[in-house]
Amino acid sequence: MRDDPRNFGPRLDRRSLLTGMAALAFSAAALPVPASAMPRGPRKPTVVIDAGHGGHDPGTIGFSGSLEKDVTLMAARELYGQLQATGRYRTILTRRDDTYLGLAQRVDLARDVNGDLFISMHADSIGRPDIRGASVYTLSEVASDAQAAALAQKENRSDLLAGVNLAHQSREVSRILIDLMQRETKNRSAVFASGLLPELARHTALISSSHRFAGFTVLTAPDIPSVLMEMGYLSNRQDEQLLASAAHRSRIAQATVRAVGRYFSQKEFLRPL
Numbered sequence: 635m636r637d638d639p640r641n642f643g644p645r646l647d648r649r650s651l652l653t654g655m656a657a658l659a660f661s662a663a664a665l666p667v668p669a670s671a672m673p674r675g676p677r678k679p680t681v682v683i684d685a686g687h688g689g690h691d692p693g694t695i696g697f698s699g700s701l702e703k704d705v706t707l708m709a710a711r712e713l714y715g716q717l718q719a720t721g722r723y724r725t726i727l728t729r730r731d732d733t734y735l736g737l738a739q740r741v742d743l744a745r746d747v748n749g750d751l752f753i754s755m756h757a758d759s760i761g762r763p764d765i766r767g768a769s770v771y772t773l774s775e776v777a778s779d780a781q782a783a784a785l786a787q788k789e790n791r792s793d794l795l796a797g798v799n800l801a802h803q804s805r806e807v808s809r810i811l812i813d814l815m816q817r818e819t820k821n822r823s824a825v826f827a828s829g830l831l832p833e834l835a836r837h838t839a840l841i842s843s844s845h846r847f848a849g850f851t852v853l854t855a856p857d858i859p860s861v862l863m864e865m866g867y868l869s870n871r872q873d874e875q876l877l878a879s880a881a882h883r884s885r886i887a888q889a890t891v892r893a894v895g896r897y898f899s900q901k902e903f904l905r906p907l
């Protein structure tokens with residue numbers, strides 16, 4: 635239904651909206667910027683790394699009792715260190731220690747720091763201890779449709795899209811702008827996910843259909859390409875042992891750093907969308 639142009643009247647087509655978005659982005663770019671806020675040299679992409687769970691939320695509990703929240707924090711810190719060591723990124727951790735952070739808070743934080751890429755790190759579990767391997771999730775179509783509807787209904791939309799103020803737009807126009815942005819965000823998320831999986835496969839087993847789609851709240855930023863990485867199954871003895879090993883977490887981080895590097899080598903994947 636959202637693809638039906640009749641919903642938006644005869645004079646409102648996607649091309650004119652895109653032109654309008656470009657004009658808005660241009661006018662925002664033309665605003666004077668204080669010298670102190672001027673970036674020096676090319677902007678570094680901002681990568682937000684999210685260690686799943688934390689605090690009173692342990693996440694899943696492993697075959698031998700390891701806690702997902704600890705595994706994700708150690709893996710996130712390792713990835714943070716390796717990304718920072720390249721000197722090519724501004725890297726942000728959503729949590730640095732064993733504290734609880736709500737799911738929406740993680741998304742808000744990523745948007746507050748103008749993230750260019752959001753990577754949420756998790757480990758899975760399942761009733762069958764023989765199942766093991768990594769997978770990468772991006773936002774499902776159904777979930778993003780629901781999110782678009784919810785966002786378009788929000789009263790305070792003024793900060794929703796970078797450089798585009800939705801506060802004075804009709805609900806229909808807001809909905810189209812959000813939809814366009816979400817499509818691009820989903821495309822970029824899929825590009826990163828499909829580059830990450832073969833890198834992970836060099837170091838760890840992957841489950842079948844390793845690129846998966848779900849409605850995880852942490853994937854719902856409309857303007858930040860986002861993936862959720864399940865690094866393996868803590869319910870599997872071998873995966874649990876691997877994830878407990880610093881050397882293995884380092885290899886997962888190396889794989890992710892390579893995928894991040896390849897992703898941002900495509901210059902169009904830097905903002906603005």
Ligand SMILES: [Zn+2]
Pocket residue numbers: 686687693694702756757
């Ligand atoms: Zn988890």
